[in-house]
Amino acid sequence: MDQTDSVVVVEHLEKRYGSFVAIEDVSFVVERGEIFGILGPNGAGKTTAVECLQGLRHADGGNLRVLGLDPRHHAAEIRRRIGSQLQESALPDRIKVWEALDLFASVVPGGGDWRVALEQWGLDTKRNARFGSLSGGQRQRLFVALALVNDPEVVFLDEMTTGLDPASRRVAWDLIRRMQDRGTTVVLVTHFMDEAENLCDRLAILDDKRLIALDTPSGLISRHATKRRVLFSTDQPDLTWLDSSQHVTAVHRTRDRVEVEGTGPVLAFVAAALIEHGIAPTDLRVKGADLEDVYLSLTGTGRSD
Amino acid sequence: MRTLAKLSWVELKLLLREPLTVLFALALPLIILYVLGGVFGEEAEADIFRGVGAMSYYVPAYIGLVIASIGLISIPTHLAGYRERGVLKRFHASSVPAWAVGGAEMVVALVIASASSLLLVAAAALVYDFAAPNSLPTVVGAFLLVAVMFAALGVLLGAVLPTARAAQALGLLLWFTMMMLAGAGPPPEVLPSGMRSVGSLTPLKHVIYVMQDAWLGLDAGRSLLVVVVILVLSILLALRFFRWE
Ligand SMILES: Nc1ncnc2c1ncn2[C@@H]1O[C@H](COP(=O)(O)OP(=O)(O)O)[C@@H](O)[C@H]1O
Numbered sequence: 003m004d005q006t007d008s009v010v011v012v013e014h015l016e017k018r019y020g021s022f023v024a025i026e027d028v029s030f031v032v033e034r035g036e037i038f039g040i041l042g043p044n045g046a047g048k049t050t051a052v053e054c055l056q057g058l059r060h061a062d063g064g065n066l067r068v069l070g071l072d073p074r075h076h077a078a079e080i081r082r083r084i085g086s087q088l089q090e091s092a093l094p095d096r097i098k099v100w101e102a103l104d105l106f107a108s109v110v111p112g113g114g115d116w117r118v119a120l121e122q123w124g125l126d127t128k129r130n131a132r133f134g135s136l137s138g139g140q141r142q143r144l145f146v147a148l149a150l151v152n153d154p155e156v157v158f159l160d161e162m163t164t165g166l167d168p169a170s171r172r173v174a175w176d177l178i179r180r181m182q183d184r185g186t187t188v189v190l191v192t193h194f195m196d197e198a199e200n201l202c203d204r205l206a207i208l209d210d211k212r213l214i215a216l217d218t219p220s221g222l223i224s225r226h227a228t229k230r231r232v233l234f235s236t237d238q239p240d241l242t243w244l245d246s247s248q249h250v251t252a253v254h255r256t257r258d259r260v261e262v263e264g265t266g267p268v269l270a271f272v273a274a275a276l277i278e279h280g281i282a283p284t285d286l287r288v289k290g291a292d293l294e295d296v297y298l299s300l301t302g303t304g305r306s307d
Numbered sequence: 308m309r310t311l312a313k314l315s316w317v318e319l320k321l322l323l324r325e326p327l328t329v330l331f332a333l334a335l336p337l338i339i340l341y342v343l344g345g346v347f348g349e350e351a352e353a354d355i356f357r358g359v360g361a362m363s364y365y366v367p368a369y370i371g372l373v374i375a376s377i378g379l380i381s382i383p384t385h386l387a388g389y390r391e392r393g394v395l396k397r398f399h400a401s402s403v404p405a406w407a408v409g410g411a412e413m414v415v416a417l418v419i420a421s422a423s424s425l426l427l428v429a430a431a432a433l434v435y436d437f438a439a440p441n442s443l444p445t446v447v448g449a450f451l452l453v454a455v456m457f458a459a460l461g462v463l464l465g466a467v468l469p470t471a472r473a474a475q476a477l478g479l480l481l482w483f484t485m486m487m488l489a490g491a492g493p494p495p496e497v498l499p500s501g502m503r504s505v506g507s508l509t510p511l512k513h514v515i516y517v518m519q520d521a522w523l524g525l526d527a528g529r530s531l532l533v534v535v536v537i538l539v540l541s542i543l544l545a546l547r548f549f550r551w552e
């Protein structure tokens with residue numbers, strides 16, 4: 003395989019904390035210019051993986067390359083050329099927003115003007131605010147601005163939208179797309195399905211220290227999600243007859259709201275059965291498979307809503 | 308170098324934004340001078356205090372004590388707190404080198420140590436009679452050397468201690484022990500000889516000797532060498548064992 007355009011190469015990554023295995027035999031490649039998502043439940047090993055790539059932790063086995071360099075031997079050079087937003091880190095409480103940007107910009111000369119980042123990330127009104135006084139979302143945006151201050155070739159964003167309100171999340175997505183338009187490769191760790199589905203060109207799903215799927219979001223959906231859900235409301239107390247309709251695999255009910263799980267043409271069969279029993283709900287609809295279904299069926303975690 | 312300069316400047320500004328810390332740094336020399344000096348500094352027998360009189364002995368010794376408080380308590384607590392909160396990890400990921408982090412602490416320490424020491428000498432001059440420096444350039448040189456040494460020792464402690472609490476507890480313990488045994492508390496001549504020999508193993512003892520020798524034109528032998536060795540070792544070990552998280 004031609005790897006000249008591979009910004010990140012991970013082959014058989016292994017990482018242990020003492021005797022605890024956090025990552026086992028994970029391999030993937032991130033191509034130049036793509037937005038690559040890493041999705042998975044808490045504790046899956048996502049942070050461990052990206053921190054090994056940034057040379058912040060030492061891999062115990064496997065082969066890693068970032069921009070063609072091995073993080074075990076060239077961590078300093080890698081860190082100068084990448085941007086990094088860590089899941090857990092902080093700044094001194096009393097440092098002002100502009101001071102942090104100015105300081106970090108001075109570490110790697112030749113980056114862009116930090117004043118631009120300040121404005122792009124909506125922090126210009128917070129220029130003189132102290133880090134300790136910022137809200138969770140403002141801190142998060144400052145960290146992303148800091149990650150971009152050296153004009154990196156690839157950025158690692160670890161749960162960057164956690165703690166942002168929905169509106170700021172949309173703004174963040176736009177800015178990530180803008181990073182991509184400028185040619186920056188983005189490695190995005192997230193646990194938000196909509197974020198992964200909307201933003202990522204390709205996705206790696208990690209679960210319990212292993213890679214369990216790797217594809218485009220639509221590829222994952224068409225391959226793994228065959229289930230459909232039919233939703234409607236009714237006050238009819240007894241719906242047991244629905245269980246035996248063709249193509250129905252399960253019926254869930256929460257007070258008036260009913261969710262029927264099934265395959266293929268389940269909608270038509272459910273509709274027919276409802277009419278037959280004298281029920282004509284006005285809100286009958288089918289919900290196509292989405293990434294969340296793929297994720298839940300692959301990781302075996304319970305419904306998170 | 309640009310990073311070191313920027314980081315030092317930022318750290319200095321951060322310090323000035325903490326009024327309590329600043330107050331403490333300025334109050335400490337006064338407390339040491341008027342309380343410790345009041346308790347231990349009145350005797351005038353010729354066979355103790357290296358034969359130079361109480362306050363001529365104690366003023367340079369207290370400068371050493373002020374410097375030791377910065378190196379043993381302030382710097383390690385500050386650095387360990389940064390580690391605990393993930394600030395060091397943030398610096399690391401953004402390519403701030405370890406030597407710049409340690410170097411900035413040393414620059415800030417030097418600034419506070421200078422301010423505190425000047426205050427101490429000025430306050431002493433108001434109340435006590437003591438010898439003027441034998442040679443001012445020598446005193447300034449000695450001061451810079453011992454201040455940098457204790458700052459480096461502080462960076463070493465801060466480089467490896469995991470939490471701010473641990474650093475503070477250990478720092479206080481070291482500082483008090485050294486103060487009592489190294490001749491900044493009771494005159495060393497009145498200590499039992501066992502304690503006195505433990506005292507001469509402490510860095511503070513040698514720092515005090517270097518300051519006094521410079522101030523009073525005495526010569527206590529190899530203390531200068533010991534200080535230089537501790538300085539070099541601290542820097543090497545701190546660079547070797549610096550932990551970001
Ligand atoms: N420094 C560490 N020491 C010991 N165990 C750790 C450390 N960091 C992470 N772990 C463990 O490794 C596993 C993976 O953690 P992490 O990479 O943070 O997962 P994720 O980012 O996917 O939530 C978890 O079980 C976590 O408890």
Ligand SMILES: [Mg+2]
Nearest residue numbers: 048049050089
């Ligand atoms: Mg994580």
